[in-house]
Amino acid sequence: MQGLTQDLRWLDVSLLVSQKRGPKTRRTDISVENRVVELRNLFLNRYDIVSILRKEGIVISPATIHNIFVRNGLNKLSRINKEEQVKQLKPKKIIMIKGGELFKYRFV
Numbered sequence: 001m002q003g004l005t006q007d008l009r010w011l012d013v014s015l016l017v018s019q020k021r022g023p024k025t026r027r028t029d030i031s032v033e034n035r036v037v038e039l040r041n042l043f044l045n046r047y048d049i050v051s052i053l054r055k056e057g058i059v060i061s062p063a064t065i066h067n068i069f070v071r072n073g074l075n076k077l078s079r080i081n082k083e084e085q086v087k088q089l090k091p092k093k094i095i096m097i098k099g100g101e102l103f104k105y106r107f108v
Contacts, residue, residue, distance in 0.1 A: 035053070
């Protein structure tokens with residue numbers, strides 16, 4: 001209390017200037033952010049990315065992953081990306097070779 005009164009006596013203006021709120025430094029490591037972008041390019045959503053990173057020993061929240069998406073312009077996948085995803089994940093035709101066998105996939 002005595003220090004406060006001394007500062008006021010000497011009219012120390014630095015007490016009256018408010019400090020900026022929020023984090024002052026970057027909290028997410030660059031390597032983690034690059035890994036998140038790499039996984040997003042594999043068409044994974046943020047919850048899948050959280051589970052993959054937890055298996056790798058990296059604890060990160062889905063909200064942080066969303067913020068990384070926004071910073072890198074990956075928040076919403078474009079229609080072209082969605083079509084590429086469908087091409088990569090689903091076969092065009094399913095053909096049964098012989099009756100009673102399991103279906104075999106043929107990519108055409």
